[in-house]
Each structure stands twice: as structure tokens, then as C-alpha cells.
Amino acid sequence: MKTSHNAIQALMEKYLEGQTSLEEETLLQRYFNDAENPIDPEWEWARDVFLYAHNEQQLKVSLAEPSTRRSSGISWMPIAASFALLIVTFFGVYRLQEDYQERKMQEAYAETKKAFELISKQFQHAQEQVAYLDYMGQTTKKIFK
Amino acid sequence: MNRHNVIDELQSIQSRLYRVARRILVSHEESQDCVQDIMVKILERKEIAEQAKSIEAYAITMVKNQSMDRLKSKQAGFLRIEERLLEDVVSAEEELDETFSSAQRLRKVDDAVQHLPEKQRLVWQLRDVEGYDFEEIESIMDMNASAVRVMLSRARKAIRTQILGENENES
Numbered sequence: 001m002k003t004s005h006n007a008i009q010a011l012m013e014k015y016l017e018g019q020t021s022l023e024e025e026t027l028l029q030r031y032f033n034d035a036e037n038p039i040d041p042e043w044e045w046a047r048d049v050f051l052y053a054h055n056e057q058q059l060k061v062s063l064a065e066p067s068t069r070r071s072s073g074i075s076w077m078p079i080a081a082s083f084a085l086l087i088v089t090f091f092g093v094y095r096l097q098e099d100y101q102e103r104k105m106q107e108a109y110a111e112t113k114k115a116f117e118l119i120s121k122q123f124q125h126a127q128e129q130v131a132y133l134d135y136m137g138q139t140t141k142k143i144f145k
Numbered sequence: 146m147n148r149h150n151v152i153d154e155l156q157s158i159q160s161r162l163y164r165v166a167r168r169i170l171v172s173h174e175e176s177q178d179c180v181q182d183i184m185v186k187i188l189e190r191k192e193i194a195e196q197a198k199s200i201e202a203y204a205i206t207m208v209k210n211q212s213m214d215r216l217k218s219k220q221a222g223f224l225r226i227e228e229r230l231l232e233d234v235v236s237a238e239e240e241l242d243e244t245f246s247s248a249q250r251l252r253k254v255d256d257a258v259q260h261l262p263e264k265q266r267l268v269w270q271l272r273d274v275e276g277y278d279f280e281e282i283e284s285i286m287d288m289n290a291s292a293v294r295v296m297l298s299r300a301r302k303a304i305r306t307q308i309l310g311e312n313e314n315e316s
Contacts, residue, residue, distance in 0.1 A: 018293075
């Protein structure tokens with residue numbers, strides 16, 4: 001494709017004013033990126049700019065897919081997580097119950113101990129009383145002998 | 146449009162989103178991060194995305210807004226430029242002798258583009274690299290038609306001046 005120097009001149013003027021259409025810009029880009037075309041020294045800067053733009057268009061990245069589950073088949077993570085949660089909950093409840101029972105037993109033990117202590121105290125008291133009575137008895141015997 | 150279509154469309158324009166972000170943010174990591182963030186946001190609010198006339202324009206607008214915000218919020222812009230210079234030195238060294246001058250010239254264009262104020266840079270990127278029509282650029286940039294053309298014209302002329310100015314200094 002032959003594009004005359006004058007045509008390029010006119011297009012470049014429009015280009016610099018921001019008045020070119022996308023089609024005209026494609027034409028310019030093709031013209032400047034074609035190594036066959038002898039580029040006027042006046043337009044060397046433009047060739048560089050269009051080449052640069054062309055290279056930029058080729059710049060590609062491949063980003064990791066955004067971390068939203070794209071459901072290809074069954075995803076096992078939620079299932080595994082549910083199981084883990086279930087097991088943890090089960091053991092938790094089990095342990096809680098064990099703790100509760102142990103606490104209950106300890107409480108019962110403490111209560112019983114308290115009761116026994118009370119009885120033993122009362123018993124000691126009674127013994128003292130009995131010892132006193134015994135002493136009284138002996139004294140009485142001595143007096144009335 | 147269901148979720149899969151949204152994902153597919155985002156996948157197909159991810160390079161474009163990345164290029165626009167990078168035009169502003171310069172750093173590869175940060176641009177990547179920005180685009181991924183936008184993609185997740187769009188998928189989370191996909192009802193809005195589905196209502197948008199085009200997911201692409203919607204996504205590009207979000208990328209543009211977020212990269213401008215990021216640029217403003219971090220005043221580490223200085224650091225980024227240094228990072229970029231380092232990258233350029235490395236890539237320049239990798240060039241073969243015969244292509245060296247061509248690589249140098251392209252770097253000059255790159256410097257000239259990066260030298261533009263952010264909005265001009267974006268408009269230039271959207272038009273001269275991404276090839277958007279003026280209506281699309283107006284809506285992405287939230288500017289009217291004549292403002293877009295003026296900005297584009299300024300950008301193109303400034304790039305020319307910058308390149309020619311540097312040439313004159315060298316010779």
C-alpha cells in the first residue's frame with residue numbers, strides 16, 4: 001500500500017490535534033510499522049511512538065484466577081471443612097460432658113466429705129459428753145460410797 | 146449474563162486492565178495486585194457488573210480509579226521510578242547490539258509517555274494503545290468529548306516535544 005508523503009503529513013497534523021479517527025490511526029500505525037516504507041527523518045519520532053504503542057499492545061499478563069470458586073465438578077474443600085468441623089464439635093461436646101460429669105462427681109464427693117466431717121464432729125462432741133458423764137458417774141460413786 | 150461469562154470476559158481483558166493500571170502505577174506487582182483486586186470486587190458485586198453496558202468499560206473505569214487512588218495514597222512514587230529505572234537498565238543490557246539503538250529509542254518514547262501528567266497519560270494509553278473510541282474514553286475518564294480531544298492532543302504533542310528535545314540535546 002502506497003501512502004503519499006502528503007497524505008501522511010495531513011494525517012499527522014490531524015493526529016496531533018486529536019482529530020484522527022480510529023481508522024486513520026490504524027493507517028498511520030501500519031504505515032510507520034512497515035519497514036518497507038522509507039520514513040522521512042521528520043517522522044522518525046512518530047515511527048518510534050507507533051512502534052512503542054504496537055509493542056505495548058502485545059504486553060500480556062496471565063493473572064491467577066480471582067479466588068472465587070469456579071465450580072468445575074465437586075470441590076472437596078468445603079466438604080473436608082464440614083467434616084473437620086463436625087469432628088471438632090463432637091469431641092468438644094464429648095469433652096464438655098466429661099468435664100461436667102467429673103465436676104458433678106467432685107461436688108458430690110465434697111458434699112459427702114462435709115457430711116462425714118459434720119457427723120464425726122458431732123460424734124466427737126458426743127464422746128466428750130459421754131466422757132464427762134463417765135467422770136460425773138465416778139465422782140458421784142465416790143461421794144455416795 | 147451469568148458468573149461464568151463475567152469471569153470469561155474478565156479473563157479476556159486482564160492484559161488490557163493490567164496495561165492501563167501499569168501505565169499509572171509503573172510497578173508490575175502493584176499493577177497486578179490492583180487488577181486482581183478489581184476482578185474480585187467485580188465478581189463480588191456481579192449484579193452491578195451485569196447491569197453495566199459493558200463489563201470491559203466498567204472494569205477499565207474501576208482500574209483507572211483505583212490506580213489513581215493508589216498513586217495518590219502512596220507517596221512512594223519516587224521509589225517506583227527508581228525501581229523502573231533499574232528494570233530498564235537490566236532489560237537494556239539484555240538487548241543485542243544491532244537492536245540496541247532501537248531499544249534505546251523505544252525507551253525514549255517510554256520516558257516521554259511516563260513524563261505526561263497522569264490523566265493525559267491515561268487518555269493516551271486508552272486511545273493510542275488500547276484503541277478505544279472517543280465515547281468510551283469519555284465515559285471511562287468522566288470527561289466531555291472536547292476535553293478528551295484536547296487532552297489527547299496535548300499528550301501527543303508533549304510526547305513529540307519530549308522525544309525531539311532529547312534528540313537535540315544529544316546531537
